Each structure stands twice: as structure tokens, then as C-alpha cells.
Amino acid sequence: MSAISKAMEKLMANSSVLRTMFEEGKQMAVKYGKENVFDFSLGNPSTPTPPEFNDAIRQVLDENDSFSLHSYMSNAGYEETRAAIADDLNKRFGSHYGFKDIAMTVGAANAIVAALKVLTDPGDEVVVFAPYFLEYGNYISNFGAVTTVVPPNPPTFIPDPEEFRNALNERTKAVIINNPNNPTGIVYSEDAIKEIAAVLEEAQKKYGHSIYLITDEPYRELVYDGVQVPFIAGYYRNTLMAYSFSKAMSVPGERIGYLAVSPDADEADRISTGLGIAIRVLGCVNEPSLQQKAIVKVLDKFTDVSVYDTNRKILMAGLDKAGLEYVRPDGAFYLFVKTPTEDDREFSERAKNKYHMLLSPGSAFCCPGYVRIAYCVARDTIERALPLFEQLAEEYR
Amino acid sequence: MSAISKAMEKLMANSSVLRTMFEEGKQMAVKYGKENVFDFSLGNPSTPTPPEFNDAIRQVLDENDSFSLHSYMSNAGYEETRAAIADDLNKRFGSHYGFKDIAMTVGAANAIVAALKVLTDPGDEVVVFAPYFLEYGNYISNFGAVTTVVPPNPPTFIPDPEEFRNALNERTKAVIINNPNNPTGIVYSEDAIKEIAAVLEEAQKKYGHSIYLITDEPYRELVYDGVQVPFIAGYYRNTLMAYSFSKAMSVPGERIGYLAVSPDADEADRISTGLGIAIRVLGCVNEPSLQQKAIVKVLDKFTDVSVYDTNRKILMAGLDKAGLEYVRPDGAFYLFVKTPTEDDREFSERAKNKYHMLLSPGSAFCCPGYVRIAYCVARDTIERALPLFEQLAEEYR
Numbered sequence: 078m079s080a081i082s083k084a085m086e087k088l089m090a091n092s093s094v095l096r097t098m099f100e101e102g103k104q105m106a107v108k109y110g111k112e113n114v115f116d117f118s119l120g121n122p123s124t125p126t127p128p129e130f131n132d133a134i135r136q137v138l139d140e141n142d143s144f145s146l147h148s149y150m151s152n153a154g155y156e157e158t159r160a161a162i163a164d165d166l167n168k169r170f171g172s173h174y175g176f177k178d179i180a181m182t183v184g185a186a187n188a189i190v191a192a193l194k195v196l197t198d199p200g201d202e203v204v205v206f207a208p209y210f211l212e213y214g215n216y217i218s219n220f221g222a223v224t225t226v227v228p229p230n231p232p233t234f235i236p237d238p239e240e241f242r243n244a245l246n247e248r249t250k251a252v253i254i255n256n257p258n259n260p261t262g263i264v265y266s267e268d269a270i271k272e273i274a275a276v277l278e279e280a281q282k283k284y285g286h287s288i289y290l291i292t293d294e295p296y297r298e299l300v301y302d303g304v305q306v307p308f309i310a311g312y313y314r315n316t317l318m319a320y321s322f323s324k325a326m327s328v329p330g331e332r333i334g335y336l337a338v339s340p341d342a343d344e345a346d347r348i349s350t351g352l353g354i355a356i357r358v359l360g361c362v363n364e365p366s367l368q369q370k371a372i373v374k375v376l377d378k379f380t381d382v383s384v385y386d387t388n389r390k391i392l393m394a395g396l397d398k399a400g401l402e403y404v405r406p407d408g409a410f411y412l413f414v415k416t417p418t419e420d421d422r423e424f425s426e427r428a429k430n431k432y433h434m435l436l437s438p439g440s441a442f443c444c445p446g447y448v449r450i451a452y453c454v455a456r457d458t459i460e461r462a463l464p465l466f467e468q469l470a471e472e473y474r
Numbered sequence: 475m476s477a478i479s480k481a482m483e484k485l486m487a488n489s490s491v492l493r494t495m496f497e498e499g500k501q502m503a504v505k506y507g508k509e510n511v512f513d514f515s516l517g518n519p520s521t522p523t524p525p526e527f528n529d530a531i532r533q534v535l536d537e538n539d540s541f542s543l544h545s546y547m548s549n550a551g552y553e554e555t556r557a558a559i560a561d562d563l564n565k566r567f568g569s570h571y572g573f574k575d576i577a578m579t580v581g582a583a584n585a586i587v588a589a590l591k592v593l594t595d596p597g598d599e600v601v602v603f604a605p606y607f608l609e610y611g612n613y614i615s616n617f618g619a620v621t622t623v624v625p626p627n628p629p630t631f632i633p634d635p636e637e638f639r640n641a642l643n644e645r646t647k648a649v650i651i652n653n654p655n656n657p658t659g660i661v662y663s664e665d666a667i668k669e670i671a672a673v674l675e676e677a678q679k680k681y682g683h684s685i686y687l688i689t690d691e692p693y694r695e696l697v698y699d700g701v702q703v704p705f706i707a708g709y710y711r712n713t714l715m716a717y718s719f720s721k722a723m724s725v726p727g728e729r730i731g732y733l734a735v736s737p738d739a740d741e742a743d744r745i746s747t748g749l750g751i752a753i754r755v756l757g758c759v760n761e762p763s764l765q766q767k768a769i770v771k772v773l774d775k776f777t778d779v780s781v782y783d784t785n786r787k788i789l790m791a792g793l794d795k796a797g798l799e800y801v802r803p804d805g806a807f808y809l810f811v812k813t814p815t816e817d818d819r820e821f822s823e824r825a826k827n828k829y830h831m832l833l834s835p836g837s838a839f840c841c842p843g844y845v846r847i848a849y850c851v852a853r854d855t856i857e858r859a860l861p862l863f864e865q866l867a868e869e870y871r
Contacts, residue, residue: 078682079741080745081748082595085592089744100548143724144522147523147724147728151497182757183757187756190757194481194616195479199618212754212755221596221618250479286475327544330543343477347476358612359584359616360585361581367728368762
């Protein structure tokens with residue numbers, strides 16, 4: 078018998094393609110020189126953190142004594158932090174969250190895991206829309222629930238209501254959507270959200286129980302061309318919003334996020350109580366104190382999104398020139414390119430081995446035939462990569 | 475159908491007695507005045523954080539640019555942090571950890587949960603020794619494993635080898651011990667550790683697979699009267715040590731800990747690989763960066779343990795005078811008092827309602843007939859509580 082659990086053996090065998098690429102990229106940079114490797118594989122923000130964030134940490138250190146700063150607090154976090162986030166959301170989105178509806182978590186990922194801990198038993202089903210961040214499946218299986226995948230709907234990648242309807246059944250406890258979307262960079266329009274909400278309302282009636290919509294929204298602030306991201310909880314009552322400051326503030330290593338339970342959701346207060354318990358029994362106990370105290374001082378500070386927008390435009394122009402098709406991205410810092418062969422893994426391998434370009438295969442998002450370019454890199458990296466994209470595309474003509 | 479999972483419903487019904495007391499204590503403080511409530515319920519450190527910790531945070535902010543400080547890193551943490559912790563352990567305990575054997579986690583609790591994620595499948599068994607921190611049971615059930623409790627062994631509370639042996643079987647994947655111990659305050663002697671190791675070695679042979687000893691050691695630095703805490707990995711190969719800086723450095727809210735996989739353990743490298751994945755799929759992704767960068771600058775800085783020692787001595791003298799029996803504590807900041815009635819909950823309720831003293835019932839640690847006093851409080855609180863202990867004891871004579 079192996080020491081490792083069967084569940085972990087499976088995870089180890091399917092270890093994250095993206096993380097593996099991240100490690101490979103680091104090795105290639107050592108081997109070929111950093112400037113000769115074009116790593117478009119990971120969503121690691123490339124714009125600096127607003128300096129006010131570090132200032133906020135310094136202020137927190139100056140303003141607090143040892144006990145008010147470093148002690149245990151409630152598992153869901155400081156009331157002041159939760160209230161400030163609720164107020165900020167209410168001001169921006171016309172919502173009416175109270176502090177009790179906000180649970181501070183170790184990033185959005187941990188918020189989703191905590192929500193799943195509250196909602197799911199073994200055998201319950203959670204629906205995701207392909208292409209999707211494969212980690213969702215691992216989050217879902219933590220507690221024995223099962224992932225149901227709605228197939229991709231190219232070329233728009235807006236979920237098809239009929240396919241969505243077919244994925245729902247009496248075991249469905251939750252649905253996860255990611256908006257703006259990783260890996261496509263699309264932003265679900267108001268109409269798309271209304272359709273998702275309508276299908277969910279219908280399914281709730283049909284199956285006689287609440288189905289929660291967990292919205293993963295770390296890219297909420299990263300949008301271009303004036304596109305508006307719909308406030309999903311405004312369209313569907315049973316919405317649990319997972320947010321992270323990782324991308325908008327370029328602090329992914331600091332793990333600052335929260336889950337916002339819509340106060341209009343069924344059993345909202347019991348879910349919030351459950352979240353505190355989930356955070357505790359996952360061993361996190363609470364979102365680290367320093368981060369909680371600092372973040373409320375900079376809720377209106379974002380990284381410079383125009384940098385990503387410039388990258389996006391240069392990249393789109395270059396791909397157009399190379400004759401590569403892609404989904405036009407309105408948000409996040411990803412661009413989803415149709416591979417000129419059906420075998421996206423072969424395309425990705427060729428890009429890596431011949432051109433030292435790391436592109437994540439669409440298969441890693443349950444959507445073969447595409448590759449994802451994470452354009453959160455230096456502008457210069459994109460500019461120097463454009464001729465390589467042309468050469469790569471040329472090989473398939 | 476309730477929105478809440480059956481597993482969470484159970485957790486909500488049995489919500490932590492200790493956390494509930496913590497909340498009750500806060501309410502009583504408002505009602506009766508802070509100075510009139512004697513809250514001995516929670517292990518929230520009462521000695522200040524060494525000032526070098528905050529200095530280290532400031533240095534980290536000054537020394538790093540935005541990317542080297544706030545970005546993603548490997549799921550197990552920065553190599554520098556892990557290497558520094560490995561070196562520190564090796565210097566102190568003659569071990570030979572490398573950076574790869576250390577995984578940075580969101581406190582010791584999260585380290586234990588990550589270890590269980592690596593080791594256990596539904597139906598696997600994990601053994602704990604009563605009295606024990608009931609959260610262990612919740613950590614274990616996260617992934618469907620089952621808790622097996624070795625009954626308490628008063629008055630020493632050193633595990634009885636025969637009872638321990640009886641708790642092991644072919645489904646046993648791990649054993650959790652906590653040394654120095656919460657709630658008893660005892661420190662397992664070298665002989666006790668040797669006996670535990672011998673039983674485990676025998677069981678490994680008998681059942682033909684590795685059984686891992688997860689040692690929960692956040693109180694390692696809090697010991698008195700020159701007592702030595704045995705370095706358990708030196709006595710048993712398959713040891714996974716969970717550590718937190720929470721207690722020794724009075725930073726429980728900052729959630730800084732790690733799991734150290736003994737390099738001599740069976741499948742040590744695969745366990746370490748699994749830990750990185752576990753940290754990722756639990757949604758933590760990584761221990762927050764600021765804390766990781768800061769902690770390595772202050773590995774030799776501890777809070778002033780003599781403050782707890784003074785509290786301990788005053789409390790022991792007072793309990794002696796009140797004629798209450800207790801287990802003599804050599805470590806941590808807990809004292810386990812035998813209740814003069816079998817009904818520890820009644821005793822605890824009486825203490826709370828009549829004397830405004832919050833004492834955790836032993837039942838909350840799977841050990842009725844005792845109450846736990848957490849003496850990590852102001853010395854003055856203890857001094858003023860001593861007459862109340864006398865009056866309380868008097869009621870049972």
C-alpha cells in the first residue's frame with residue numbers, strides 16, 4: 078500500500094499542467110537565458126502593486142499594538158474589514174451586504190473551497206462551464222462531490238442555455254462561473270447572466286431545492302474598452318461571490334480574498350455561519366491579520382490596467398497579422414487562440430520546443446483545439462514574440 | 475433539502491465549544507465589565523509579539539520590489555524560507571531536513587489538514603489520544619477519514635501502550651499527537667515517545683504499511699523548569715511535524731506554520747510533492763508571502779515565556795490552596811483540573827454563571843471529569859480569580 082491516498086495519487090498523476098509549465102519556464106530561463114524564453118503560461122500579474130498597499134501595511138504596524146494586530150479574531154475575519162468591504166460593494170453595485178455576509182478567506186480559491194465545504198456532500202454535483210480552470214474540479218472533489226462539465230460553446234463561449242439545462246439534476250448543489258473568464262478573456266454580458274439565472278430559477282423549481290451560483294470574480298476590475306461586468310448577485314438571489322485582490326492589486330502571493338453571501342440568498346445566515354466553520358476546519362482558522370487590516374485602507378486602489386490593455390492590443394494585432402484566429406477578449410489578461418491543428422498539445426509542444434514560447438493547451442481547460450496566452454508579461458516579451466507566432470502559424474499552412 | 479451539506483450540519487450542531495465560549499466571553503465582558511470576567515477559555519497568547527517581528531515586516535517591505543514580494547511562488551513556499559527553517563531545525567535538533575522537506579502552511583492546523591489530504595481516503599483511520607483538541611476530528615473528517623480515539627489515561631495522561639495498540643488496525647494511516655499537550659499541559663517524556671514509536675513500528679510490520687505520526691508542536695518553545703521536549707522525528711522515521719509560530723511568537727492571527735516531512739520517512743519526496751498539491755487544491759495556494767519573508771528574519775526570537783511560567787506558578791499555588799487536584803503542567807499554557815464532581819459541564823456552567831469564570835469542560839476534549847484553564851491571561855486576572863476558585867471548590871465539599 079502506498080503512503081499516498083488514492084485521491085492524492087490521482088491528483089499527482091494529473092498534476093497541474095499550468096504549474097508544471099511554470100516550473101519548466103523557470104528551468105528554460107536558466108538554460109536559454111531569461112530574454113529568450115517567452116512564458117505566456119501563468120496568470121502571474123506583471124504590473125506593480127499600487128505603492129499604497131505597502132504603505133497600508135506600514136500604517137497597520139504603526140497604528141496597532143501587538144494584541145490588536147496579531148491575535149486570533151473571528152474565523153470569518155475582523156468585523157471592521159468585513160464591514161468596509163460590504164460598504165464598498167454596496168456603493169459600487171447598489172447591493173446591501175452587511176459585515177455578516179462577508180467572510181475573509183485566503184484568496185478566492187480558498188473562498189470557493191470553503192463554499193463547497195458548506196454546500197456539498199459526497200455524490201453531490203457541481204456544474205462548471207468549459208473551458209474552465211481545471212482546479213475547480215479539484216476543489217469540488219475535496220469533499221467528494223462530482224464535477225459536471227457543460228461542453229464549450231465556441232466561438233463566443235457564452236454558455237448555451239440548453240446544454241446548461243441538461244447538466245442540472247436533483248443532485249446539483251452549485252454552479253461555478255468565472256467572469257471575466259479564464260481562459261477565454263470574455264466577459265459575460267448582462268443577457269448571458271440573465272439566461273444563466275433563468276435556467277437556474279427553473280431548475281430550482283423543478284428539483285425543489287436551492288442551487289447556488291458561486292461566481293469566481295478575481296478579474297472583475299480587469300476590463301477593457303469600457304465593458305461593464307454585470308453584478309451577478311443582482312440577477313440571481315442565490316449567489317456566492319468569490320473575490321480576490323490578487324489580480325486587480327497584483328498581490329497574488331498575499332492571498333487576500335473573501336466570499337460574499339448575497340443577503341437575499343436562501344439560508345444566507347446559516348451559510349455564513351457555515352463559512353466561519355469551514356474556514357476553521359480547513360485549518361486556515363482566519364485570513365491572516367496583517368492582510369485584513371491593510372486591505373481596507375486601499376479598497377479603491379488598483380494596478381494600472383492600461384498596461385494589460387496595451388499588451389492585449391499589440392498581441393491582437395500580431396495574431397491578426399499571423400493569421401491566427403482568437404476569441405476577442407474584453408477582460409482578464411488571457412487570450413484564447415484557435416490552434417491551426419486540432420491537436421492543441423502538439424501545437425503547444427512545438428511552440429515550446431522550437432520557439433521557447435510557453436502556451437497553455439486548451440485541453441488543460443477541457444477545451445481542445447485552443448491555446449491560452451497569458452499576456453500579463455512585459456510588453457517587450459510580446460513584441461519580440463510576434464514574429465515567432467508568425468513563423469509558428471506558417472508551419473501549419 | 476437544506477442548502478447546507480449534511481457534513482456541515484453536523485459541524486454546525488457540534489460547533490466548537492471553545493469558540494462559543496470565546497464569543498460568550500466577549501459578550502459577558504460587555505455586560506459585566508471586562509475586569510469582572512475571568513476568561514480562561516481560549517489559547518490566545520497574552521504576551522506581546524517580539525518587536526523584531528514587526529521590524530522584519532518593515533524590512534521586507536523596504537528590501538523587495540513589488541514582484542519579488544507579492545507574486546505567486548511555489549505552492550510549498552519560497553525556497554529561501556524553507557531552507558532557513560530546515561537549517562534552524564537541523565542546528566537545534568541534529569536533523570537533516572532540506573528545503574524540499576519543508577512546506578509552508580497557513581498555521582499548524584492547515585499543515586495537519588494538508589498532511590491528511592495527502593495521506594487519507596474515505597474510510598481510512600486516524601488515531602488521536604484523549605484528551606485531545608476536538609478540531610482534529612474535524613480535520614480528519616474533511617476527506618472522509620475516521621477518527622479513532624485512544625481513551626484518556628489519568629492521572630499522568632501519558633498514552634497507555636496497550637490501549638494505543640488496540641486502536642491500530644489495517645485501516646490506520648496516521649496518528650496525531652500534540653506535544654507539549656493541549657489541554658493537559660504535559661510534555662511527553664523521551665520514554666513515552668519511545669513507547670509510542672515502538673507500538674507504531676510493531677503495527678507497521680503487522681499491517682504491512684507505513685503509519686505516519688503527525689506531531690502537532692506549536693507549544694514546543696513553551697516549556698518550564700528546564701523540561702526538554704523530545705525531537706520526535708529522531709525516534710520515529712515516519713514523522714510529519716506540524717509547527718506554528720502562533721504561540722511561541724504570539725502571532726496566531728498571522729497564520730504562519732509549516733509541515734516538516736522527515737527526510738527518512740517512507741516516500742518522503744512523494745509526500746512533499748503531495749503537500750504542494752494539497753496546499754494548492756485546498757485553495758490556500760501558498761502561505762502568504764509577507765509572513766514567509768518576515769519569519770526567516772526572526773526564527774530565534776520568542777515571546778517572553780517567563781510570563782506564562784509566573785502565571786502557572788501562581789495558579790498552581792492557588793489551586794493547591796483551594797484543594798483542587800490538577801495535572802502538573804510542564805509546557806503550553808494550559809492546566810487541566812480534576813473537577814470535584816464527575817459532571818465537568820455542570821462545574822464549568824457554575825463557574826461561568828456564578829463567578830464569571832470561563833473554564834473549558836474536559837468533555838470538549840473527550841475527557842469528562844476535568845476542566846481546562848488557559849492561563850495565557852494577565853497575571854492580575856489569575857490573582858483575582860484565586861479566591862473564586864476557593865469559593866467554587868468549597869461548594870463541592
